[in-house]
Amino acid sequence: MPLMASTLTMQQFKVVMLLSFAGPTSGQELSRHLGVGLATVTGIVDRVVAQGLVTRHEDPHDRRVRLVELTEAGRRLTGEIIEAGTGGYVRLLRRLDTETLRTMETVMRKIEDAMRDLHAEETVTDAVNGVIDDLSSGAAAHAAEAAEAADDAASTGGLPRRG
Numbered sequence: 001m002p003l004m005a006s007t008l009t010m011q012q013f014k015v016v017m018l019l020s021f022a023g024p025t026s027g028q029e030l031s032r033h034l035g036v037g038l039a040t041v042t043g044i045v046d047r048v049v050a051q052g053l054v055t056r057h058e059d060p061h062d063r064r065v066r067l068v069e070l071t072e073a074g075r076r077l078t079g080e081i082i083e084a085g086t087g088g089y090v091r092l093l094r095r096l097d098t099e100t101l102r103t104m105e106t107v108m109r110k111i112e113d114a115m116r117d118l119h120a121e122e123t124v125t126d127a128v129n130g131v132i133d134d135l136s137s138g139a140a141a142h143a144a145e146a147a148e149a150a151d152d153a154a155s156t157g158g159l160p161r162r163g
Helices: 008-021 025-034 037-051 072-093 098-118 126-130 131-155
Strands: 054-059 062-070
Touching: 008 025, 008 037, 008 054, 008 062, 008 072, 025 037, 037 054, 062 072, 098 126
Parallel strands: none
Antiparallel strands: 054 062
């Protein structure tokens, strides 16, 4: 699993995932989203820069501001982490029967609706702190696809349909 293979601390992981969702972000914004002081963010970012996952550069719109941005290696890592999480859901969903998948789809859609109502204006912090929620919302779509595939398999006796 990509996250386990990395040497990121939880705070470093949060920074990398925040940048993955938000794009280039100032240290001040990172500080606000993480709920820590700017000096703490500076130390966290220094360590992630040393790992080659992020860079700092001047904000083209305000030279006083330094932006933190994922490097290609950082984008690869976050992509692998998200993909691994999604892959785990798919493997899990394949083990469930059609009826359970349909029920799960209904429940997940209700959870998505409730989240939308509760967080009408979702922030980047919500997105990062809810990575699992984001992956779960994709689970509803995967549940629907898996249920459809199970229906097809049941109707053809497990044999592929001919075009």
